[in-house]
Amino acid sequence: xxxxxxxxxxxxxxxxxQSQAEGLTVQDTLQxxxxxxxxxxxxxxxxxxxxxxxxxxxxxxxxxxxxxxxLQAWVRGVNALLPKSIAVRWAHAxxxxxxxxxxxxxxxxxxxxxxxxxxxxxxxxKVGWFHAPLDMSAMQEAAGLLIGSHDxxxxxxxxxxxxxxxKNLRQLDIHREGDMLIFDVSADAFLHHMVRNIVGCLVYxxxxxxxLAWMQQVLESKDRKLxxxxxxxxxxxxxxxxxxxxxxxxxxxxxGFGMQDSGGRRGF
Numbered sequence: 001x002x003x004x005x006x007x008x009x010x011x012x013x014x015x016x017x018q019s020q021a022e023g024l025t026v027q028d029t030l031q032x033x034x035x036x037x038x039x040x041x042x043x044x045x046x047x048x049x050x051x052x053x054x055x056x057x058x059x060x061x062x063x064x065x066x067x068x069x070x071l072q073a074w075v076r077g078v079n080a081l082l083p084k085s086i087a088v089r090w091a092h093a094x095x096x097x098x099x100x101x102x103x104x105x106x107x108x109x110x111x112x113x114x115x116x117x118x119x120x121x122x123x124x125x126k127v128g129w130f131h132a133p134l135d136m137s138a139m140q141e142a143a144g145l146l147i148g149s150h151d152x153x154x155x156x157x158x159x160x161x162x163x164x165x166x167k168n169l170r171q172l173d174i175h176r177e178g179d180m181l182i183f184d185v186s187a188d189a190f191l192h193h194m195v196r197n198i199v200g201c202l203v204y205x206x207x208x209x210x211x212l213a214w215m216q217q218v219l220e221s222k223d224r225k226l227x228x229x230x231x232x233x234x235x236x237x238x239x240x241x242x243x244x245x246x247x248x249x250x251x252x253x254x255x256g257f258g259m260q261d262s263g264g265r266r267g268f
Contacts, residue, residue, distance in 0.1 A: 001066070003074055004094045004249060005044075007059040010085040011233070012125040016052045017059070026056070026086060033081035037074065038067050047100045047241040048107055051193070053125070053233035057110075058089070058251065060241045062100040090250045098247055106170070106242030109195045111183040112235040113203075115176075127180070128199070128235030134206035136176055142205040142215040143172040146198065152191055153222035155201070157230070160192035165222070167191065174202070193230050200228035 009026050011017075019027045027044060034042040044061040069077070074091035082088070097103075113128040114120050120127060146169055153165040171186035183202075185195050201218060204210050218227050243249055 001068070002062055002064050002094050002096050002098060003071075004060060004062045004092045004098060004100065004247075005074060006089040006091075006249075006251065007056060007061060008087045008089050009056045009059065010126075011050060011053050011055045013083075013085055014052065016054070017046060017048075017050045017056075026050075026059075029083065029086055030061070030078075033078045034063065034074070036081045037069060037077045038065050040065065040067060045100050047104045048190070048238065050236075050238055051233050054236045054238065055126070056238045058240050059238055060100050060104070060243075060249070060251075062094065062098060064096075092249055094247055094249075100241075103243055103247065104241045105244070106186060106188055106240075107190060107238070108171075108184070108186040108240040108242070109190070110237045110239050111185070111195060111199050111231075112237070113181040113183070113199070114179055114235075115181050116179040125234050128232045130203055130207075132207050134181065134203065135208065136174065136181070136206070138208075138212060139202045139206040140174050141212055142202055143174055145212075145216050146172055146219060150219060151222050152194055152219075154218045154224055154227045155194045155197040156191040156224060157193035157197075158224065162189070162191050165191060167194070172198070195236060196231045196233060197224075197227055200231040203231065204228045 007030065014026050015024045017026045019025055031042055031044055042063050042065060044063045047060040050056055071091045075088045078088050111128065113130060114123065115130050115134050117131050119129050149166060149168040151165050152167050156165055167190065168188045171184060173184045175182055183199055201215060205212060205215060
C-alpha cells in the first residue's frame with residue numbers, strides 16, 4: 001500500500017529535510033514516528049528537499065507499507081510521536097504509480113522579508129531581514145525579467161544535483177504589507193538555493209547597488225559568481241506542491257501560517 005502525506009514543519013531546529021547520519025533532519029524525525037505507528041521501518045520520498053532553516057507549509061511525501069492502518073493513524077497517531085515542530089496535516093491512499101517527486105508538476109515558495117532598521121526578535125528564524133530602504137518598483141521590474149523558461153545557472157548552488165539548469169519560472173510576485181516584503185515564487189521545479197539567490201539579487205537591485213539591467217546580465221551570464229550572495233533561509237517557506245487532480249490529494253493552497261496574515265502585524 002502506498003500512502004501520501006502532507007507535512008508542515010518549522011525548519012529551524014533541523015539540518016534540512018534530507019536524511020543524514022546524525023539524524024537531525026525532518027526526514028529522519030518523520031520516518032522514526034511513522035515506523036513507530038507501522039511497527040516496521042518506514043522510508044519516505046519527498047516532493048523536494050529543503051535546506052537547513054527552511055520551513056515547510058505543505059511538503060508532500062509518499063511511503064510504502066505492508067501494514068493496514070486507518071488513515072487517521074497516519075495523521076493523529078504519527079503526530080503524537082512527532083515533536084511540536086513537525087505535523088502531518090493529511091494522509092491519502094494513492095496508487096503505486098504515484099510518486100511524490102516525479103508526479104509533481106509545480107512547486108511554490110514564499111519568502112518573508114522584514115524591511116525595517118532594526119532586526120526582529122519575536123519572528124527570529126521565521127523571516128529574513130534587511131535594514132535599509134528597498135525600492136519596490138525596481139525590484140518588481142527586475143523580477144519580471146526572470147519570468148519564463150531560462151537557464152538559471154547564475155542562481156544555482158555549486159552542489160546542486162539537478163540534471164538541467166533550465167527551469168520555467170511561472171510566478172515571481174512581490175508586494176509589501178507594512179514592513180514585510182512578500183515574495184511569491186512558482187516554477188515547474190527549482191535549483192538548489194535558486195529562490196534564496198533570486199531574493200538576494202532582488203535586494204541588491206532594491207537597495208540601489210545595481211541598476212535594473214544588471215539582473216538581465218546576471219541571468220544571461222549563467223555565472224553564479226556574478227550574482228548576489230545566497231540570502232538567509234529563515235524567511236523561506238515551501239508552500240505548495242502541484243499535482244494532477246486525478247490523484248485526489250486533499251491539498252489546500254490556503255496554507256494559513258505565513259500566507260494570509262503575514263503583513264504589517266508582523267505576527268503572521
